[in-house]
Amino acid sequence: MSDVILKVCDVYRTYDLKGGMFKKASTLTAVKGVSFDVERGSTLAVVGESGCGKSTLARMLTMIDAQSSGSIEIDGLPIDISTTGISKEMRQKVQIVFQNPYGSLNPRQKIGHVLEEPLLLNTDMPAAERRDLALEMLDKVGLQPEHYGRYPHMFSGGQRQRIAIARAIMMKPKLLVLDEPVSALDLSVQAQILNLLADLQDEMGLTYVFISHDLSVVRYIADKVMVMYFGEVVEYGTRDEVFSNPQHDYTKTLFAATPRADIESIRKRLAAKAA
Amino acid sequence: MPLLEIRNLRVEFDTAKGPFRALDGVDYTVDAGEVLAIVGESGSGKSVAMLAVMGLLPDSATITADKMEFEGRDLRTLSPKAHRKVIGKEISMIFQEPIASLNPCFTVGFQLGETLKTHMGLKGKQVRERVIELLTAVGIPDPEGRISAFPHQMSGGQCQRVMIAMAIACSPKLLIADEPTTALDVTIQKQILDLLVKLQQESGMGLIMITHDMGVVAETADRVIVQYKGRKMEEADVLSLFESPQNPYTKALLSALPENATGDRLPTVGDFAEAGGF
Numbered sequence: 041m042s043d044v045i046l047k048v049c050d051v052y053r054t055y056d057l058k059g060g061m062f063k064k065a066s067t068l069t070a071v072k073g074v075s076f077d078v079e080r081g082s083t084l085a086v087v088g089e090s091g092c093g094k095s096t097l098a099r100m101l102t103m104i105d106a107q108s109s110g111s112i113e114i115d116g117l118p119i120d121i122s123t124t125g126i127s128k129e130m131r132q133k134v135q136i137v138f139q140n141p142y143g144s145l146n147p148r149q150k151i152g153h154v155l156e157e158p159l160l161l162n163t164d165m166p167a168a169e170r171r172d173l174a175l176e177m178l179d180k181v182g183l184q185p186e187h188y189g190r191y192p193h194m195f196s197g198g199q200r201q202r203i204a205i206a207r208a209i210m211m212k213p214k215l216l217v218l219d220e221p222v223s224a225l226d227l228s229v230q231a232q233i234l235n236l237l238a239d240l241q242d243e244m245g246l247t248y249v250f251i252s253h254d255l256s257v258v259r260y261i262a263d264k265v266m267v268m269y270f271g272e273v274v275e276y277g278t279r280d281e282v283f284s285n286p287q288h289d290y291t292k293t294l295f296a297a298t299p300r301a302d303i304e305s306i307r308k309r310l311a312a313k314a315a
Numbered sequence: 316m317p318l319l320e321i322r323n324l325r326v327e328f329d330t331a332k333g334p335f336r337a338l339d340g341v342d343y344t345v346d347a348g349e350v351l352a353i354v355g356e357s358g359s360g361k362s363v364a365m366l367a368v369m370g371l372l373p374d375s376a377t378i379t380a381d382k383m384e385f386e387g388r389d390l391r392t393l394s395p396k397a398h399r400k401v402i403g404k405e406i407s408m409i410f411q412e413p414i415a416s417l418n419p420c421f422t423v424g425f426q427l428g429e430t431l432k433t434h435m436g437l438k439g440k441q442v443r444e445r446v447i448e449l450l451t452a453v454g455i456p457d458p459e460g461r462i463s464a465f466p467h468q469m470s471g472g473q474c475q476r477v478m479i480a481m482a483i484a485c486s487p488k489l490l491i492a493d494e495p496t497t498a499l500d501v502t503i504q505k506q507i508l509d510l511l512v513k514l515q516q517e518s519g520m521g522l523i524m525i526t527h528d529m530g531v532v533a534e535t536a537d538r539v540i541v542q543y544k545g546r547k548m549e550e551a552d553v554l555s556l557f558e559s560p561q562n563p564y565t566k567a568l569l570s571a572l573p574e575n576a577t578g579d580r581l582p583t584v585g586d587f588a589e590a591g592g593f
Binding site for chain 2: 090197226228229230231253294297298299306307
């Protein structure tokens with residue numbers, strides 16, 4: 041049997057919408073019966089447009105939000121925060137990196153403090169050890185020791201994303217949820233961050249759930265691909281299966297809509313235009 | 316005569332640490348009916364150049380150019396009043412954040428009508444008719460109902476359609492689109508790009524696409540200018556740029572595309588910078 045680290049089974053998430061004077065109360069189902077599992081050390085890419093429930097899924101995996109029904113199991117540990125709450129052990133299993141590196145770092149916190157806070161809250165590690173670990177992580181993500189005492193505004197977008205990644209791996213998690221980690225970055229910086237993520241995966245044996253809407257990035261980084269549409273999984277398979285032989289109409293639309301930067305398609309477009 | 320011709324454009328910003336040069340001697344020309352793409356990463360000065368044309372830069376900016384002409388009229392010596400007549404009417408612009416570009420306090424129909432009243436002198440019923448016509452042209456379903464919708468009641472893609480409607484309201488000769496699809500989903504991006512190209516071909520206006528996305532360039536542009544740190548790196552027609560990029564920075568940018576990845580690692584611009592010396 042293969043080594044499954046994340047097992048999600050028939051998960052639903054509904055939100056109650058409050059009624060008003062003219063509106064009846066209703067429920068919105070953001071995630072409808074999603075099931076999948078991820079093997080240790082692999083990357084699952086979750087693709088879909090805004091409102092398809094991919095970020096809601098990320099919130100449930102990282103224990104920010106509870107599922108309404110269904111089961112989530114991370115590294116053999118069942119996750120159901122609405123009934124059992126969150127233990128420190130659960131916190132150490134999974135961490136998240138958000139899309140916007142400008143919004144996800146507190147402007148009044150020095151980088152050292154940003155990195156040490158997860159340890160301060162979840163472990164009994166003494167201050168000196170925390171500091172050593174923070175410096176080690178800075179080095180790991182390609183930053184310098186002198187960045188330890190600086191504030192977030194002194195960094196570029198790419199550097200901030202490195203800090204956010206360093207913060208996420210401080211707890212040595214097994215699973216890292218990456219919610220559009222490169223979509224706010226320039227092309228050349230995007231390449232650096234993708235390389236960094238690949239290095240970290242090799243080094244630390246991390247498992248990634250990589251949420252993205254950019255199919256060219258997904259094709260580059262993913263082992264398995266899951267396409268979501270209106271809260272449901274419409275396509276799930278290995279990268280090659282999904283890319284070479286998409287089954288669902290939405291996946292096909294998505295592929296057709298992705299801009300192509302190869303010479304053949306440019307020729308075709310110019311020819312069509314001239315005609 | 317080109318539609319827009321700019322020679323040796325320089326833009327400097329006053330900062331606490333002295334002047335910062337955002338744009339250093341760049342030339343731009345656009346002909347009628349042409350799609351020019353300006354590509355670069357953040358800080359390359361790609362937006363600054365077009366904001367200078369529109370006169371939208373803050374007072375801290377100093378703009379100098381040897382030549383800055385729109386249809387033979389010198390934009391530098393135009394009085395503010397005459398300049399306002401050109402921008403919004405003959406040159407118009409759409410921005411990255413569609414929802415932030417619209418005023419949340421007024422209906423979509425009112426905001427569109429405002430342009431028509433100011434620049435075209437339309438009144439009353441004419442305005443309403445033309446607004447409906449424009450909303451139909453940009454593919455908004457149920458335009459008569461949508462006329463009284465507020466921006467928050469519409470999706471991002473629809474708001475961008477409204478922005479485009481506003482920009483083409485006075486049949487401009489030049490449309491500047493500053494990252495028009497960056498905030499949108501891929502499927503919506505495709506629709507918006509198709510719409511822009513269709514409108515451009517129908518009306519024969521010039522179109523400047525400012526973007527950092529090589530895919531968008533490949534899908535829309537006739538000619539491309541690649542910028543880096545306020546300087547022009549390369550200018551070529553779209554096919555030769557992708558086929559045989561001359562400048563090391565362009566090469567670096569193209570090989571950093573994940574779909575062009577050959578090995579395990581993506582080459583980054585930094586890898587090329589040492590070898591290419593830019």
